[in-house]
Structures are given as C-alpha cells and as structure tokens.
Amino acid sequence: xxxxxxxxxxxxxxxxxxxxxxxxxxxxxxxxxxxxxxxxxxxxxxxxxxxxxxxxxxxxxxxxxxxxxxxxxxxxxxxxxxxxxxxxxxxxxxxxxxxxxxxxxxxxxxxxxxxxxxxxxxxxxxxxxxxxxxxxxxxxxxxxxxxxxxxxxxxxxxxxxxxxxxxxxxxxxxxxxxxxxxxxxxxxxxxxxxxxxxxxxxxxxxxxxxxxxxxxxxxxxxxxxxxxxxxxxxxxxxxxxxxxxxxxxxxxxxxxxxxxxxxxxxxxxxxxxxxxxxxxxxxxxxxxxxxxxxxxxxxxxxxxxxx
Numbered sequence: 535x536x537x538x539x540x541x542x543x544x545x546x547x548x549x550x551x552x553x554x555x556x557x558x559x560x561x562x563x564x565x566x567x568x569x570x571x572x573x574x575x576x577x578x579x580x581x582x583x584x585x586x587x588x589x590x591x592x593x594x595x596x597x598x599x600x601x602x603x604x605x606x607x608x609x610x611x612x613x614x615x616x617x618x619x620x621x622x623x624x625x626x627x628x629x630x631x632x633x634x635x636x637x638x639x640x641x642x643x644x645x646x647x648x649x650x651x652x653x654x655x656x657x658x659x660x661x662x663x664x665x666x667x668x669x670x671x672x673x674x675x676x677x678x679x680x681x682x683x684x685x686x687x688x689x690x691x692x693x694x695x696x697x698x699x700x701x702x703x704x705x706x707x708x709x710x711x712x713x714x715x716x717x718x719x720x721x722x723x724x725x726x727x728x729x730x731x732x733x734x735x736x737x738x739x740x741x742x743x744x745x746x747x748x749x750x751x752x753x754x755x756x757x758x759x760x761x762x763x764x765x766x767x768x769x770x771x772x773x774x775x776x777x778x779x780x781x782x783x784x785x786x787x788x789x790x791x792x793x794x795x796x797x798x799x800x801x802x803x804x805x806x807x808x809x810x811x812x813x814x815x816x817x818x819x820x821x822x823x824x825x826x827x828x829x830x831x832x833x834x835x836x837x838x839x840x841x
Contacts, residue, residue: 540600542619542809543836544572544831544832546835546836546838546839547572547573547835547838548572548597548727548758549725549838550603550726550838551575551725551726552572552574552575552576552577552723552724552726553569553574553575553576553577553724553725553726553727553728554576554577554578554579554721554723554724554726554727554728554756555569555576555577555578555579555727555728555730556578556579556583556728556729556730556736556738556741556742557578557579557580557728557729557730557731557737557738557741557774557775558580558581558584558603558607558730558732558733558734558736558738558741559581559602559603559605559606559607559618559737560606560610560732561645561730561731561732561737561761561825562580562603562607562730562732562737562747563578563606563608563609563610563611563764564609564610564731564824564825564827565606565728565730565731565750565761565825565830566578566607566610566611566667566826567610567611567667567827568573568667568827568830568831569667569831570666570667571610571728571794571827572757572778572831573832574798575668576667576668577667577668577669577670577720578607578667578668578670579670579671579672579714579720579726579741579747579837580604580607580670580671580672580715580741581600581603581672581736581738581740582599582600582603582671582672582673582676582677582740583605583677583679583680583692583707583736583740583743584600584602584692584736585600585691585692585693586602586604586677586690586692586696586763587634587636588602588625588634588635588639589601589602589636590638590693591635592639592640593676596643596677597801598643598646598676599652599671599673599674599675599676599677600676601638601639601642601643601648602636602639603737604642604656604669604671604746604814605631605636605638605639605642605823606746607623607636607669607689608656608659608660608663608665608669608670609622609623609638609777610661610725611663611665611667612664612665612712613663613664616663616664618662618663618664619663621637621638621641621656622637622638622641622663623636623637623638624636624637624638625637626777630684636689636815638819641659642655642656644658645659651674652674653670653671653674653714653716654673656669656670656671667701668716668720670714670716670717670720671714671717672711672713672714672740672741672747673711673713673714673744674712674714675709675711675712677689677707677708677709677740678690678691678692678707678708678745678758679692679695679705679706679707679736679740680695680705680706680707680708681695681698681702681704681705682702682703682704683698683700683701683702683703683770684700684701684703685700689702690708692736692740692833695735695736696733696736696769697769698769698770699770700770700776701771702735702771702772702786703780703785704769704786705735705739705786706743706745706815707740707744711743711744712744712746713744713745713746713747716741717747718746718747718750721747721750721751722752722753722754724754724756725756726757726759726834726838726841727751727754727756727757727758727759728758728760728761728826728834729758729759729761729792730742730758730761730823731761731762731763731764732763733767733771733772734767734771734772734773734779734783735767735769735770735772736769739786742783742787745747748787748791748796751780751791752789752791757793757794757837757838757840757841758791758793758794759792759794759795759796759834759837760792760794760795760796761795761796761825761830761834762776762795762796762798762801762804762818763796764798764800764816764818764822764823764824764825765801765822765823766799774800775802775804775805775806776797776805776811777796777804777805777806777807777808778805780792780795780809781825787825790809792809793809793841794810794811794812794814794840794841795809795810795811796811796814796816796830796833796834796837797811797812797813798813798814798815798817798825799813799814799815799816799817800815800817800822810837810840812836814829814832814833814835814836815829816829816833817829
C-alpha cells in the first residue's frame, strides 16, 4: 500500500518534467488542464474510436477520425468564457439540418480538410483556443472498437460495445490501426505515464489496443499510474471491482502494465492488493463525479515519490 501521508507541495514534479496522459474526453482534459498549471511538459494521447452522437454523424458522412474526445479535451483546457471556447462547445438546436450537431466537431473536421493531417488540424485548434499542452490522436486513421462478449456475441462500433451488458472477453480495433508516430515518441520520452479517469472500456483501452503504443509503454521505464473513477462507470466493465477490472485488462492485453493506482477514499475499499494503491481524498466538493484538480495532482505527486 502506498503512503497516503499528506504533502503540502508538488516539488516531486521537479523530477518528472515530461508526463504523458492517455485516455479520452472529459477526464483526460481535466487532468491535462491540472498538469498545465505546473512547470513541466505534458502531452495527451486521445482515443479516436467513438462512433456516437455528433461524432458518429460526421463519421457516417466522411472518412474521418472521431473528433468528439479530442474536442472534449480541448474544451476542458481552453480559457473559460472566451468566444473561441464557446464556439467549440456550441451545439445547433433550431437548425433542423444540423440539429444536435456540435460546432466544435465540425470545425475540427474543417481544419482537417485544410491541413495535411489530423494532428496538424488539432494544432491549429490549439492555436485558436490558446492551448499550449500537446494533444495527439492515438491514430490518424479511422478505426472502430469491436468486441466479442461472454454471451458469444460480436459487437461492432463503440456505441454497441458500450451498450452491451455482457463482459467483453475479446477487444480489438477495426481496421488494424496505425499509431500516430508522435504518440509513440511522447510515450518514449515520458518520465511518467498516466491512464486518466474515464471509461476503461471506451476511453483508455482503445489507446492500449494499438500494438505500437502498448509496446512503447512496456518498453518505457516510466511508472504507469491508473486514475480510478470517482464513481463506477455504467457499463459491463465499470460494474466490476477494481481488482476484476485490473485482471480483465491484463487478460485483454496479455500483461499488466499498471505500476500504481490512485483510488478515491470516498469509494468502498478496493480489492486490488497486488498493485500499489494510494487511497486518497481526490473528490471535487461541487460534484461527486469529478476529481478535484489540486487534490488529484497532490495524489499523483505522492505516488511518484515511490518511484
């Protein structure tokens, strides 16, 4: 069990100047925003397998990667109250042809059309939103999440996988993906690797299903820290205990890659005694769904003291 001794400062990050965070959507964006307040270099690697909502609509009509999680990360990191940020979050309501479509997703798609590659489009969006933190798609090629579950049913597409009530015993990306070279490089240079809060099934695992990214993580000497959710995610994997999730991940990937876990003190006692785990108060006072940014950074700092 990791020490949960309180620490009043974050001096430990002086030894961890290059942090790579992996995940998708809001959880990753909040973590990257918290890290942006420290004097270090942080990079986010984002899942691009979503096929639901506005993102799914764009993917149905174009040969595009999934922009939704990338947009969520950008929104979490962008200055609040500025017009650029409001535009990226705007959702059409009264224009029937675009009803419920997100302008940020459309803008990212448009930037992609004006750029040589999706990563360049993201960099243009970062410039518009005045975001310094690097954000890299796990792949610049369109991919879908697929699963075969314990009921012997195959599910294609992230929405179908997410809605399945049966636990996946096989998980893969279709077509066979190619990792973004900059993502591989970011992992290789990292002093610490963080698997962010969010859906383990649809936010974290898609990144780890790219063989080049998984290989880069296993070859890295950087500690891998898993941030547990404040509350269970409503899917087949989220309903499992922490220990069951870790064993399931190990079965899917063929190995354990996690060195330490941050577990919220507000949840029931965890059952993952074979991985070093810090139990800490990381909850946001205004929402039981979210981590408090400062508390989470402090907890990550405490974990890093042990490596």
